[in-house]
Amino acid sequence: MNTPAIQIHDLHKHYGKVHALRGVTVTVPSGAVGLLGPNGAGKTTLIKLLLGMLAPDSGSARIAGLDPSDKHARLAIRQRVGYMPESDCLIPGMSAVEIVALLGRLTGMPATDAMTRAHEVLDYVGTGEERYRKSDEYSTGMKQRIKLAQALVHDPPILLLDEPTNGLDPKGRRSLLDLVADLGRNQGKNVLLCTHLLPDVGRTCDHVLVMNHGEVVKQESIANLTATSASVLELAVEGDVQALIAALEREGHRIQLREGGSLEVTLASENSSVDGLFAFASSCGARITGIQPQQASLEDAFLQALSIQGVATTVEPVGGAS
DSSP: OOSOSEEEEEEEEEETTEEEEEEEEEEEOSSEEEEEOOTTSSHHHHHHHHTTSSOOSEEEEEETTBOTTOGGGHHHHHHHEEEEOSSOOOOTTOBHHHHHHHHHHHTTOOHHHHHHHHHHHHHHHTOOGGGGSBGGGOOHHHHHHHHHHHHHTTOOSEEEEESTTTTOOHHHHHHHHHHHHHHHHTSOOEEEEEESBHHHHHHHOSEEEEEETTEEEEEEEHHHHTSEEEEEEEEEEEEOHHHHHHHHHHTTOEEEEOTTSOEEEEOSSTTOOHHHHHHHHHHTTEEEEEEEEEEOOHHHHHHHHHHTTTOOOOOBOTTSOO
């Protein structure tokens, strides 16, 4: 694609008195991108605006170079974009293969091609003979796979996946996330993965957009967010550790005592001298025997982005279920 997959400028959306989107401006890079934020951050509203399912109050958006507020562009958007909704969208009384083929036809595919392609994508997402059963009988995991298959049936270059692992057990989550990772990293799809689960983003995406209270508060590559930081150090210490901790905290450094007795030190500023740590240790009757820069976690970066607004969150950390 010659143009960015998604471009958004000063987008606003209200639901009555609730200001769901507050001037969102962002260009979404190609590849797999996590749209991360706590529940109520505005993620699903943003996706629905990109699909033309909602109209913005002001501002503009482009997806695949097309304006979703233009009703004449919506068929073209449907042909270029695959959407996996958060809510249950399967049609009662129809089998998986019937549902997926029908969604293919709605994008303009001939009936024969839609049925052939339906079987191909159902194979890809890992369904066997279950595809011929009625959707009313499907488990949550099966329903999520069918929702992903219908998003893929017309082979779109852009995928919008809204909370794709909702309700899945750990094994089901791992399996579905493996598919999402393959789509973004091996098959060249532009994936926007909307979730409040940090492990899902860390496992599948290369970039992240963090939303909170209807705003994008952080946009960065995961590699940069989790790069080794010269301002966070792990110290191996002998001697009077508690005296050293007290001395460093008086200087404004943040200290965390790790299991095993080492210290994680977040320096008070980028100009803080590492040599000064050795001097403090010597004056306190302690000795630093090892020093190692630390890699930030995605959880740290996420919480730091939200802390800019002074917000507490219950978003599941990277160390959660996977």
